[in-house]
Amino acid sequence: MGEIHQRIAARQLLTGAKLPSIRAFAQALGVSKSTVVEAYDRLAAEGVISSRRGSGFYVAAPAPPLTLGSIGPRLDRELDPLWVARQALDSDDTLLKPGCGWLPAAWMPHENMRRALRAVSRAEPAALADYDTPLGFAPLRTLLARRLQESAIPAAPEQILLTDCGTHALDLMCRFLLEPGDTVLVDDPCYFNFHALLRAHHAKAVGIPYTPSGPDVEQFSRALAEHRPRLYLTNSALHNPTGAVLSPLAAHRVLKLAEEYDLTIIEDDIFADFETEPTPRLAAFDGLGRVVHVGSFSKTLSAAARCGYIAARPDWIEALADLKTATTFGGNRLAAELVCRMLTDGSYRRHVDGLRLRLAHAMGPVVDKLGALGIRPWLLPRAGMFLWCRLPPGVDAADLSRLALERGIVLAPGNVFSLSRSAGAFLRFNIAQSGDPRLFSVLAELLAP
Structure with a gap:
């Protein structure tokens, strides 16, 4: 039932669409045919689907409002990319945001x-x-x-x-x-x-x-x-x-x-x-x-x-x-x-020249402080604000991000960027948002053996 609800919410099944046959759906989910029959009967009782004699089951209810978080594999909400953005945007100034994708307001002209x-x-x-x-x-x-x-x-x-x-x-x-x-x-x-x-x-x-x-x-x-x-x-x-x-x-x-x-x-x-x-x-x-x-x-x-x-x-x-x-x-x-x-x-040109210099000066100290914790950049970028960093062996970025959030720090764990979810050992750091010593003290505490 949950699978059908999710497909309808994700617009993979629209009103009037035919559902998989009972046999095919049972094989796809690895359950018995009787389980699928019961699920379809319950969905029909809810008015979500309807049966047509000799033809099969079809979506009867209009799709609910689109919920992006329901499309694709369900992530823990703390690690959902939309949640990362919402948390950084909704939070007050007391929250550190080394995982966000923009410069501090104080850096703007x-x-x-x-x-x-x-x-x-x-x-x-x-x-x-x-x-x-x-x-x-x-x-x-x-x-x-x-x-x-x-x-x-x-x-x-x-x-x-x-x-x-x-x-x-x-x-x-x-x-x-x-x-x-x-x-x-x-x-x-x-x-x-x-x-x-x-x-x-x-x-x-x-x-x-x-x-x-x-x-x-x-x-x-x-x-x-x-x-x-x-x-x-x-x-x-x-x-x-x-x-x-x-x-x-x-x-x-x-x-x-x-x-x-x-x-x-x-x-x-x-x-x-x-x-x-x-x-x-x-x-x-x-x-x-x-x-x-x-x-x-x-x-x-x-x-x-x-x-x-x-x-x-x-x-x-x-x-x-x-x-x-x-x-x-x-x-x-x-x-x-x-x-x-x-x-x-001419003010924009002067401002951007200053930003480049400021980011260049910030890069080295952040790399050094992360390196002291065993967090290494995948590469040293020529410019810009981002460091894509590998965590010490055995550390999961998702777990680390959950713990950091409890301490008032929004991190950007690698798998929110990875469609294959193969970046579980990576974090993205915004060097312009990584100057507060609290970031490194919390990371040191969380990474301690």
């Missing part, structure tokens, strides 16, 4: 933002009250086109669609390209919200092991041949959670395979401005042919002023603008004008 807000507040009334155009604030799209061209990504302003954030951009692309049941390749490990987003779109995610130079190309090739996926969702630079960067060789091989199998790639590049030296972008090699480039300013400027973008092939932009209008109607013009002003007055 408050005074520069206040100046920009005052300037935007003096704009003409239409800027403060009207809906934005479907593509979004034109001056910001022009600036973004220039920034992308500096990275060898050939995007004209007309190829750029502003969104409310990076997640909104990814959601629009999934709405645009996916049908329920489509397969999507993701890195293993990858940003945990990719998993949740694909669940929401009823897509099948297939994980590809990630190496220090990019996805395992041999396994990538085998997955393409076996699953014929619609999309590949990835970070090219400063990969989340590992901090790795894509090598030119891996990029060329991935693009060649994508062409062979007619695969679309969505390149989430929200950490681009943390880089001190440019690294390869799939969109630059591909020219926005089958690669869609996504970015935002939530990580570097403000998570409160939500502003992201999609850069894509010209013939897709108009349809994406229609989809954006259908789902949000108008974009966030105030946020777009705020970001545009900070990009043009």
Whole structure:
């Protein structure tokens, strides 16, 4: 009964769908046929399913409201990726958040933002009250086109669609390209919200092991041949959670395979401005042919002023603008004008330069303090905020995270990032959120023999 309820909640069985035969379901679950008969009888009594003489059993009840936590293997709620995000977002300032994915508020350019807000507040009334155009604030799209061209990504302003954030951009692309049941390749490990987003779109995610130079190309090739996926969702630079960067060789091989199998790639590049030296972008090699480039300013400027973008092939932009209008109607013009002003007055460039330096200075001490506890980085990233770390032998990241939570610390255990759940010995640390000595004293206590 629980299995059928879960399949209905996960939209794997819709109203009118035929249930497995009693014999097939008994074999699949390893139970007797009489057990399945009783379960089906009880479900029919509840009105969840109905029987049709000579045909079988069918879903009768409408699906309940979508609950993402019920889709896929049930995790302990403390380790559910959505719970990790909710706990970090809902908590007060007394909770330490080395597992979260954003910078401390104190690191953001408050005074520069206040100046920009005052300037935007003096704009003409239409800027403060009207809906934005479907593509979004034109001056910001022009600036973004220039920034992308500096990275060898050939995007004209007309190829750029502003969104409310990076997640909104990814959601629009999934709405645009996916049908329920489509397969999507993701890195293993990858940003945990990719998993949740694909669940929401009823897509099948297939994980590809990630190496220090990019996805395992041999396994990538085998997955393409076996699953014929619609999309590949990835970070090219400063990969989340590992901090790795894509090598030119891996990029060329991935693009060649994508062409062979007619695969679309969505390149989430929200950490681009943390880089001190440019690294390869799939969109630059591909020219926005089958690669869609996504970015935002939530990580570097403000998570409160939500502003992201999609850069894509010209013939897709108009349809994406229609989809954006259908789902949000108008974009966030105030946020777009705020970001545009900070990009043009030079304050954003100075702020990002300072962030890179500050993160570089924070990296070494955090690595040393973790190393003293036997926690070692999988690799030393060139830049950015994340350390993907292996725990001492025999320590389970899930157990450690539960105990740390009881002491007021939110950690990010490896298996929330891993579709195969093969990262049980890893934690992701945000070095910008790992400066409080309490973190290391609690970890030392919990790791003590």
